[in-house]
Amino acid sequence: MDIYTIIIAAVSAVVGCVAALLLKGALGSKKLKDAGNEADKIVLSAKAESESIIKEAGIEAKDLLFKMKSDFESEAKETRSELKRTERRLIQKEENIDRKTELFDQREKEITLKEKELSGRDKALSRDEEKYEALLAEQKAQLERISTLTADQAKELLIRAMENEARYEGAKLIKRIENEAKEEADKKAKKIMATAIQRYAGDFVAERTVSVVQLPGDEMKGRIIGREGRNIRAIEAATGIDLIIDDTPEAVILSGFNPVRREIARLSLIKLISDGRIHPARIEDVVKKVGQEVDTAIKEAGEQAAFDLGVHGIHSELIKYLGRLKYRTSYAQNVLQHSVEVGVLCGIMASELGLKEKVARRMGLLHDIGKAIDHEVEGPHAVIGSKLAKKFGESPNVVHAIGAHHEDIPPSSVYALLVQAADGLSGARPGARKELLENYIRRIEDLEGIANGFKGVANTYAIQAGREIRVIVKSDKVSDEESVLLSRDIAKKIEDSLTFPGQIKVTVIRETRSVEYANK
Structure with a gap:
């Protein structure tokens, strides 16, 4: 039974009840007739109303069905979307699982290879261990033979072996330290040079910046100084050179960095001493005149040098x-x-x-x-x-x-x-800087003799006027590491044995040559 049948039955029951009541109340003919008419009207009205209600109910039912259908389709669509998303996630998880499986397989292969490699290494280590054990056994046998020697002889042999090993390790350490020191070489070189200059500065300055003028007697010092020092101040002002009058007998020291001014001061002072008239006006005149003479001499010296060379x-x-x-x-x-x-x-x-x-x-x-x-x-x-x-x-x-x-x-x-x-x-060149030829030749011979005295040296050559010595060693007796130590030993021996200006570069050369002949 559907909703339409229920509605129609309800309306019919209502109409019947109404009609029964009306019929019961209208006992008269007129009333009955009127009641019948009224009942017909009511029935018609009820039918019309019931049809209207039925139509509205149908429309509402259709609306409800459409809404239910729409809701169902929306829920179905969401369900399908969720199913698709779930399906995509499952596919991705499946792909991830496949990739992980492949990765695990690859890692398993790598682990297998590493296991094989480690197994090979273990075997190699076992062989090396056996080899070392054999060497230890051989060394023990040698020690047993050595034990027949005296205690001093065994000690000396052991010391030599330790010394050679220590020298080898020391050479490697020195080489490594030198490589590390190159990063700060410039700073250290400047520091060393500055220290050397400071130590040498006194003698150097005295030799290069000082001139000495001999006096006929010590009483001349007072005349040079003058009353309240006016003469010495006039000389210093006119020449730009400092006069040092100390306890040095019969001598005056002229100090200044400019060699030309120092020469002008020296010649001026000699003229003033020979003339005997020493006072500020005379000093200015003599200095001016000597300056002109020195300028003329300077120009002539330059022209002569240019002329000599064409x-x-x-x-x-x-x-x-x-x-x-x-x-x-x-x-x-x-x-x-x-x-x-x-x-x-x-x-x-x-x-x-x-x-x-x-x-x-x-x-x-x-x-x-x-x-x-x-x-x-x-x-x-x-x-x-x-x-x-x-x-x-x-x-x-x-x-x-x-x-x-x-x-x-x-x-x-x-x-x-x-x-x-x-x-x-x-x-x-020999003799250029006040070095006698004999001393030069002797120094060259001493350099080569010192280097030839070391073990493993084949030939030595002193070059650059004795500023560098090149040492060629035997490759079968001196290794690369030992050549580093050898260069230091030679340099140290040269420093201890010889006196020389500047520095001497020691170069140790080691090479290995392989020669073969093709014959027919």
């Missing part, structure tokens, strides 16, 4: 700076003579190489021009000289050669390398 067209100011080198020394070697010698050597080498001889001589003559003012200008004398040459119109090639002769700037021409070589030759 170098022309040098600026007059550069000629004056060149002449000032006459009063400058380097390692007791006169710088002007050294410059002329470098110019000659540059010209000779340039002619042998087919280069421009005059250009090379010009570069050699001017290469140390910066030393004329290096006490007045801060910086290396090579850089100062290159700037000075550029200022007075020298060509770029000459400027570069001057600046590069000590590699303050990288050399980029053959001429610059020629100047470097000639400078080294002039300073390193």
Whole structure:
């Protein structure tokens, strides 16, 4: 029974009840007729109302069914979406499981390989252990044979073995330490050089910055000082040089970094002493006159040097700076003579190489021009000289050669390398720096003799005028690590045995040669 039947039955019952009541109340004919009419109306109205109710109920039922259908479809859609999401998650999990399975399989293979490798290593270790045990047994046998020696002999043999092992380990340690020290080499080198300069400064300054003037008697010291020191103050003011009058008998010391001013002061003081008239006005006149004479001598010295080398067209100011080198020394070697010698050597080498001889001589003559003012200008004398040459119109090639002769700037021409070589030759040749030929030859022989005295040395060669010694060792007797220790031992022996200026470089060379012949 559906909802429509229930509604119709209910409406019919209501209508019947109403009709029965109406019929019961209308006993008269008229009333009965009226009641019948009224009942018909009511029935019709009830039918119409019931049909309306039925239609509304049908519409509501349809709406309810549509809503229920929509809800069902929405729930079904959500359920399908959830099922799809769940399906995707399951697929992803399945893929992850597959990947993990593959990874586990791969790791299992790797572990298997590592197990095999470890097994091989275990076998190799077992073989090595057996080998070491055999070696230990052999060493024990040797020790048993050694035990037949005296205690002193056994001790000496053991000490030698330990010494060789310690030297080998020490050589390796030294090599490692040297490699680590290279990172701070520059800082340590500067510190060492500064310490050396400080220790040597007293003698160096006294030799390079002081001139001594001999006096006819000690009473002349008072005349030089003058009343209340006016004469000595006038001399110092006019020359720019300090006068030191101390207990040194019959001598006055002139101290100053400028060699030209020091020479002017020396000559002026000699003239004043010989003349006997020493007072401020006379001092100024003599200093001025001597200064002019020294300037003339400087210019003539520069012109003579340029003339001797056949170098022309040098600026007059550069000629004056060149002449000032006459009063400058380097390692007791006169710088002007050294410059002329470098110019000659540059010209000779340039002619042998087919280069421009005059250009090379010009570069050699001017290469140390910066030393004329290096006490007045801060910086290396090579850089100062290159700037000075550029200022007075020298060509770029000459400027570069001057600046590069000590590699303050990288050399980029053959001429610059020629100047470097000639400078080294002039300073390193025997006798250049007050070293007798016999002493030079003896020092070379002593160097080679010290190196030849070490075990495993095949040949030794002293080069660079004794500044470097190259030691060739036997490769079958000296290892790479031992060669490091050997170079240190040789250097230490040289330091303890010889007296020499500067430093000596010890180079140990070890090589292995394999030679084979092809025959038919």
